[in-house]
Amino acid sequence: MQRLKPIMFVGTASDVGKSIINTGFCRIFKQDGYWPAPFKAQNMSLNSYATPEGLEIGRAQAVQAEACGIACNTDMNPVLLKPTSEKSSQVVLLGKPIGNQSAYDYFMGNNKQELFKEAKAAYDRLSGKYNPVVLEGAGSISELNLKHRDITNMRMAMHAGADVYLVADIDRGGVFGSVYGTIALLTPEEKQLIKGIIINKFRGDARLFETGKKLIEDLCGIPVVGVVPYRKDIHIEEEDSVGLEQKHHQSSTGKINVAVVLLNRLSNFTDFNVLEKDERVHLFYSNNPTEIEQAAIIIIPGSKNTIADLIDLKNNGVAKAIVNAHKQGKTVIGICGGYQMMGQHVEDPFHVEGSIELMPGLGLLPVKTVLTEEKITQQCTFHYKQDKATCTGYEIHMGVTESDKPLNQTGTGFDGYFQSDTCWGTYIHGILDNGVVINDLLKSDVRIDKPFDYNVFKEEQYDKLAAHLREHLDLNYIYSQLLK
Template sequence: MENQQQMRPVMFVGTSSDVGKSVITAGFCRIFKQDGYAPAPFKAQNMSLNSYATPEGLEIGRAQAVQAEAAGIPCHTDMNPVLLKPTTDQSSQVILNGKSIGNQSAAAYFMSDDRAILFEEVKLAFNRLSSRYSPIVMEGAGSISELNLKKRDITNMRMAIAAGAATYLIADIDKGGVFGSLYGTLLLLEPEERACIKGIIINKFRGDARLFDDGRRIIEELCGVPVIGVVPYFRDIFIEEEDAVALQQKQRNSVDGKVNIAVVLLGRMSNFTDFDRLEKDPRVNLYYTATSEGLKNADIIILPGSKNTIEDLITLKNNGLAAAITSAFKKGKTVIGICGGYQMLGESVSDPLQIESAITEVAGLGILPVKTVLLAEKITRQCSFSYRNREECCKGYEIHMGESTALTVMQPLNYFEDGKTDGYLLSDKCWGTYLHGILDNQLVIDDLIAPYTDVRIEATDYEEFKAHQYDQLAALLRANLDIDQVYQSIKY
């Protein structure tokens, strides 16, 4: 039964990036849901190439979609009103309330007066969300003590103050320097900002947390803020990662006795969560590689999505990976492409409006008989489809700005109820698609690896699996954090 009691927002911020804010936010969304409340996640501004389509066909950061899933509600653009998708090292596509408003250089974005306008948009989104849900579970971005950015901050302590959020500072002890990072972070806050901080969470602790009891006491004495718990480092709970930082730990090699699947690690790779379910299949050894050597022993090569298809394609040609992929295809290995990867497998990719690159056209790998033109209008939508015209209903989502046209008789991979189609099926071992999440469907996974294994596994309900992971995460946080203290801090 839903608890109608109104609660203050709670916010989780960090001493740096990649300290576990997204996962802990998801965990609290689940805890509040379990306790009968109606929580919703909120991150004012996200910088990520990992995005998702809302039911309304708009775009938000994937992490907030995951957190909404943990809260048991549909995702919405109010949960992430500003999304920055880097196209180069110095510019990003800006998504406001789910729609692209164009590309901006980092200098133009961070130095212009538009930040004031964006902050007003952010507050409007927060107010709309808080009128529908309670408590709002907020997430900060990066470090809260970047002094050069604080005046233009729209997502950390400025947002915490505007929302009146009870704020918790997270530090990753696995990075080292936990005392200095916590003390320094708090020391650099203004009194009004520091007043928001209600507690500290030590994350990713390896070993017996009791051995850190003295450390907890020292931190509390130094910082004047209670440490509400120490969360252990875990490997047995699977929550989608927000940042591609985690992929650096997955650059393994091929192994005997498994179907070896290599995902090409692109410079502007997007939606790497496309491979989460595939990676968990016991028949599969999935790894990421940016070298020709890494592709040699792969049975299956996947070209993933990219936020800058032309630039990433040029890089593949320059570093020898394009030749290695073409060679693998000619030797009869499986080669597939998803979104930007699908575009790269074609004959050409053109960008006449210079949406992603100053280069207006480049030849593709020439494996699939399609040509792609990048267009100004972005397609974002969730969809149900029939894979290879089979009866079973599959689910996925589209986020792309390109249109691919077949140069021969069209052989679609996927079919929609409205009669439209997607992708190109060259053979059982080669196809391309615009559909992210296609490999979340067991039917597609089984079909992909069928040439390489006779082992069949019982089909699992992936939604049920993810629900269990959220429950496990909530249980872990309950066991290691003072949840009652958090409830006390958000009661009116």
């Protein structure tokens, strides 16, 4: 197979669709017989994943690796920032946390040079094994105050010698100004790498934008390689939780109302993708005490700062609503940080999350958690409630919770606490991806003999996305540039 140049998708802003387009090209190259791999030098996200080696990367790169048909590894996302508050983040380098930093210290400090060196080395290792590497930028490529410290966008593109495609979101408006301004602020060396512009999230008849395409090409001197229509029927795991607030109301359609508590520092919201697709369920996210108390099932999700989110729940009335719902016989379960919150207290002797050393929990489970400096990251197999079916999931947490009544038996021991069928907690992310768990949780009169197969569903979505991009982008032009 002929060697392709690396390709990179960058944006005029955050949330323009870079990750989705990157994922689609990962699948396109796989379909066309190449051996692609994704790469994002630095990712900021609370949605992470454990590699087979037990290391941590951003979930988006794990999804893109899946679209490539390969196992994920830390070279695909060498630097991961996991926000712990509005002003600071945990820094994860090559899958392992190296400490917390304020946003100012991280973006303005001298350590970025060392991180850039690590990022370039990670890219070089991938480039030696895969063809092509599909790179993704972050945010806007024209943040002038940060560009000289940026390790993700055009500096990485120049190191890789990548063909770069600028993605713009027409749905948010101002597409001409955002594209022209972004290009105008590039240096001549950077602009030379830009091979095309992608207009994304177009609603309506794309033929109406033919004049717009010509105007952008004349203004920027760069071809518009396609206008990608907005599609609601292609479901790729999202990188960020910005849209969760839109999934915000109970349903009166006769389905089972399942409330996911909308934490300020909610992590790994992809735990609920399968439940959202279940035809018996109406899933919604809420921090409204009344809505939460009225739900049939309440799930307390993972958190990047368990103590801070626990304090918020007590202050906004959600904690009381959860306890009241439990007393009424409603089902309450917790995953990871949510499991920790359900216990008697959370202890932080090493100040992992902040200055508070002890915080009483919700008191729903007779367990106590001690936060530790060492992070546990691992994929796992387990048996749920002694069921014979083998289930899969992964753990990402800093903390130990002692339990004398475990929910799951894992390959290395036990996990979680089982209080009753309506009250339990677990450290395992992805536990709800397993049909035996979903059926037991819902206890619905409507049984599904053949549970929703999430893996098959995801493969179908990658193929649908690839077909969508093939239809609306000039693949012949893109390949002609990559083969130069």
